[in-house]
Amino acid sequence: MCSVKILGIETSCDETSVALVENGRKILAEKISTQIEIHKQYGGVVPEIASRNHLQLLPFVTQAVLAEVKTGVEDVDAVAVTYGPGLVGALLVGLSYAKALAYAAKIPLIGVHHIKGHIAANYLRFPELVPPFLSLVVSGGHTSILLVNDYCDIVCLGKTIDDAAGEAYDKVARTLGYEYPGGPMIDKFARKGRGDAIDFPRIMLQEGSLDFSFSGLKSAVLNYLNSMKMKNEAICPEDVSASFQEALLDVLCAKIDLAAQKTGQKKIALSGGVASNSRLRERMAELAAEKGYRLYIPEPKYCTDNAAMIAAQAYYELMDGNISDIYLNAVASLPL
Ligand code: KG4
Ligand code: ZN
Numbered sequence: 001m002c003s004v005k006i007l008g009i010e011t012s013c014d015e016t017s018v019a020l021v022e023n024g025r026k027i028l029a030e031k032i033s034t035q036i037e038i039h040k041q042y043g044g045v046v047p048e049i050a051s052r053n054h055l056q057l058l059p060f061v062t063q064a065v066l067a068e069v070k071t072g073v074e075d076v077d078a079v080a081v082t083y084g085p086g087l088v089g090a091l092l093v094g095l096s097y098a099k100a101l102a103y104a105a106k107i108p109l110i111g112v113h114h115i116k117g118h119i120a121a122n123y124l125r126f127p128e129l130v131p132p133f134l135s136l137v138v139s140g141g142h143t144s145i146l147l148v149n150d151y152c153d154i155v156c157l158g159k160t161i162d163d164a165a166g167e168a169y170d171k172v173a174r175t176l177g178y179e180y181p182g183g184p185m186i187d188k189f190a191r192k193g194r195g196d197a198i199d200f201p202r203i204m205l206q207e208g209s210l211d212f213s214f215s216g217l218k219s220a221v222l223n224y225l226n227s228m229k230m231k232n233e234a235i236c237p238e239d240v241s242a243s244f245q246e247a248l249l250d251v252l253c254a255k256i257d258l259a260a261q262k263t264g265q266k267k268i269a270l271s272g273g274v275a276s277n278s279r280l281r282e283r284m285a286e287l288a289a290e291k292g293y294r295l296y297i298p299e300p301k302y303c304t305d306n307a308a309m310i311a312a313q314a315y316y317e318l319m320d321g322n323i324s325d326i327y328l329n330a331v332a333s334l335p336l
Helices: 036-040 047-068 088-105 114-125 165-175 182-190 215-230 237-263 278-291 307-319
Strands: 005-010 015-022 026-034 078-084 109-113 133-138 143-150 153-159 267-271 294-296
Touching: 005 047, 005 088, 005 307, 015 047, 015 307, 026 047, 026 307, 036 047, 047 088, 078 088, 078 114, 078 307, 088 109, 109 114, 109 307, 114 133, 114 143, 114 267, 114 307, 133 237, 143 237, 153 237, 165 182, 165 215, 165 237, 182 237, 182 278, 215 237, 237 278, 267 278, 278 294
Parallel strands: 005 078, 078 109, 133 267, 267 294
Antiparallel strands: 005 015, 015 026, 133 143, 143 153
């Protein structure tokens, strides 16, 4: 089998990441430089600051990755880059840099959809995983159930009509006074709380729908906290975290189960930042054992944004002949 080495670049949010991946499956070198500490003081990602940091970091991160494998860009077969969805300024930094590299080295440029990248994170861990399979992408910006018919033929079966799951985690955490990003904090505190302490709503939408809505759950938690404050009653943050989380996970589990029944798919691949949640991983493993599904989840490091997943998807885009031109633009809201 010949070796196709793709250099992936990811700058859609607050991670500056570059990776060299062989044949879509094997990471040869990678770096993920997170800006979390910088954005923490503002309680969330500040787009302009994210762009400026990507601009400063990207050349160094790229050089470090190539140096690790003693490779020059001339030994790379293609440059892949996230071109959407994401923060448009942040995307533009990565895209412009990728274009310059590809042009100078006379190698193909491959624009990758961020969600397709998240799905591909599973190819890095599971060499045996091949389409078709079902995918649940749960991140700060997305909550979608997708049918992966083939590597580049992906159909969205349902998605959030308001907040993404990670967004709900982050907003509830912020109200509880936890620092950004709130998801990992709720994960941690919920371990010490009771998931049945407070009865928060499980919003399923119309019968049979694979769409999600989390804004009602988020508001219910905020209303609960406000009413407790008005009554001068003490709240237990651990119980609030655990009860919020169980309500959200009940919906995620019910919908992915429904999608499996509707499509007849038995293989389920999770991805996105929220897929690193310890309770989600437990709940999905229980569901899979009960219903006979085969579950795939990337290591936590590859659930959140990283460039290896972008290079992994790019390999299959290249095999399908999906090469971008120099006029490729960054798109903040990019449909699949
Ligand atoms: O995939 P990602 O890095 O960026 C997007 O594409 O959005 O996901 C970031 C999101 C944030 O909302 C963060 O709070 C959430 O993933 N997250 C978690 C956990 N780790 C990260 N949510 C719940 N539990 C976690 N352990
Ligand atoms: Zn992401």
